[in-house]
Amino acid sequence: MSPLTLKSLLNKRSDFTAWLQSWQEMQGNALAVEDQHHQLIFGEAVAGQSESFPVNLNDEILGWVKGGPQARLIAQLMSLQLQKEAEKKKLGAEVLSLYQELNVIYNFSEKLSQTIEPEVIAKLTLEQAIHSIPSHSGVVVLWNEETKQLHIPARSGLPLFNEEKLRSQPGLLLKIGLGGQSEIVNEFDVLKDSGILEAPVQSLIYAAMKAKHRIMGAIILAGMEAEQYSAAHLKLLVTLALQSSTAIESAMLYEKNIREVREREEAILRIHEVTKKFVPSEFIRALGKDSLTDVMLGDQVGKNVTVLFTDIRDFTTLSEKMTPEENFRFVSAFNARLGPVIRAHRGFINQYLGDSIMALFPDAPEDALEASIEMQEAIQDFNLERSREGLQAIKAGIGLHTGPLIMGITGDEYRLDAATISDTVNTAARIESLTKYYRSPLLLSGDALLQIQQAERYHIRHLGKVQLKGKYNVLNIVECINGYPAEELQLKLRTLDYFNEAMSAYLNRDFGLAAEGFQQVLRLDPEDHAAKYFINIANKYQHQGVPDNWSGAEAMMHK
Secondary structure, three states, X not given: OOOOOHXXXXXXXXXXXXXXXXXXXXXXXXXXXXXXXXXXXXXXXXXXXXXXXXXXXXXEEEEEEEEOOOHHHHHHHHHHHHHHHHHHHHHHHHHHHHHHHHHHHHHHHXXXXXXXXXXXXXXXXXXXXXXXXXXXXXXXXXXXXXXXXXXXXXXXXXXOEOHHHHHHOHHHHOOOOOOOOOEEEOOOHHHHHOOOEOOOOOEEEEEEEEEOOEEXXXXXXXXXOOOOOOHHHHHHHHHXXXXXXXXXXXXHOHHHHHHHHHHHHHHHHHHHHHHHHHOOHHHHHHOOOOOHHHOOOXXXXXXXXXXXXXXXXXXXXXXXXXXXXXXXXXXXXXHHHHHHHHHHOOOEEEEEEOOEEEEEEOOOHHHHHHHHHHHHHHHHHHHHHHXXXXXXXXXXXXXXXXXXXXXXXXXXXXXXXXXXEOHHHHHXXXXXXXXXXXXXXXXXXXXXHHOOOOHHHOOEEEEEEEXXXXXXXXXXXXXXXXXXXXXXXXXXXXXXXXXXXXHHHHHOOOHHHHHHHHHHHHHHOOOOHHHHHHHHHHHHHHHHOOOOOOOOEEEEOOO
16 A cells, blocks of 8 residues: 555645645635655745645654645645545555455355365365465364364375374473464474474464364464464464364254354355445446455446436535534435435445545436435435534535446455446546536536436426536536425526526527526526526627637536
8 A cells, every 4th residue: 555645645636636726726825835855746935934834644744835824724634634545545455454354254154154074174174274374284183072182184285294293292282272372383392392393394373273162173384484474364364263163063063053054144144234335236236246255356347327426515614613523423414314315216325435425326317317306305304404403504516427437346466446437437526516616406417318218307407518627528518406495496497498598599609698598597586506607608708709619618627
């Protein structure tokens, strides 16, 4: 996992960079950010007197913010953002490590459930142990309580253990495994001197096999390299030892075996339920798999989907008034209301992104549109609750776009991630950002609208064409007004024909007629921000002229 730096936080595509540029323009304050080597990575060198404030991550200075008094606040915000990114990376690494361990445990449990023979279980255990923990040799030893003798039902690898000496000296094994301990052994000369271990052995690890406080035996692995085993190896070996001990105990008592198999199946189901919360089951099924444990690096599938992005407006301003705990509860409450709506309309959450959500609708774009309308209603209900608690109402923008997308498993053999790769995702995110320009809660692309069956069921306003930053293609943008609160919806419906006629005139370069039409909209609905937006542009073109290459598309220079 690559270390966090100020440069990674302030890359060109970073939302934080865009915000910082916007803040600097609004404030009119000169601001410079330097990395730990005093290389300028944002802004320009500040002339005259300026202060320098450090940006810290885990007590390490990653750079400085230079400028006026507000530079201190920016440095603190950057420190907080870096800390959030660091926590996100750490959580991701921990979750994937858990997935990998669960995969081993799940597969092993499946194998154990297919047999009730103790010796077969011992061989499966040793096979899984050496596969998961690279070793040159290994044995499983079991203690027969009735005969008071050691039994070696499984062995594997090079002959680094003398089995005859092992059976004849059970007293020495009381120190490794039969005494109930599990550890990595650093001093094992006594085992070599007794002839149990051969001279090439340089590393030894063992785990006791216990069932209900009864020591049944031990799994012992040997390596020919120094310091070959780690604490993670020991943790996994202990897990395997405990599972196999339970299986062997169950095999000896058949009725108990049936009960414990049922318990293991229930545990596996719980594991599946947990994993589905991290990687949606819809994503796994789209890859043609039944469960997360079936997926492999490189699995992928191409689909035509509708991507939905939603984002809480002015979240930074809201969050500054809350403690971190209040922030977390607020975002959780927001997500808890919208997540079920998305699932109810055959969509699934691809990512929770703090104050925003990315969802996919693989079946039909109208599923996404219906979900978006209901999400607006859920936000209205949420605001009623916030109003009763004396809290500020929130607004959220929703953007939709339909197009091709690749869903798959990327990463490497040690770190996997469920990824969606497509320009469709970027376009949907940009459309969501346009809701701030038009002050509209729900926008969708013309591409999405064209694929909606019976689109006449919805109230649509055409908002012309845009050319998104970094894009060459022009995109048609439409607004769906169905989700507005009742009073606002009635105003929008009364002015719908006026608005669409004005937009038609606007696209035909009849800016005078367009301005009159938008003015008529504003006489009936003074708070129609989209009409305000276009009347200003129409008036400008009417008085200043329109560029020769104007195609009706407005260039959006911000993400």
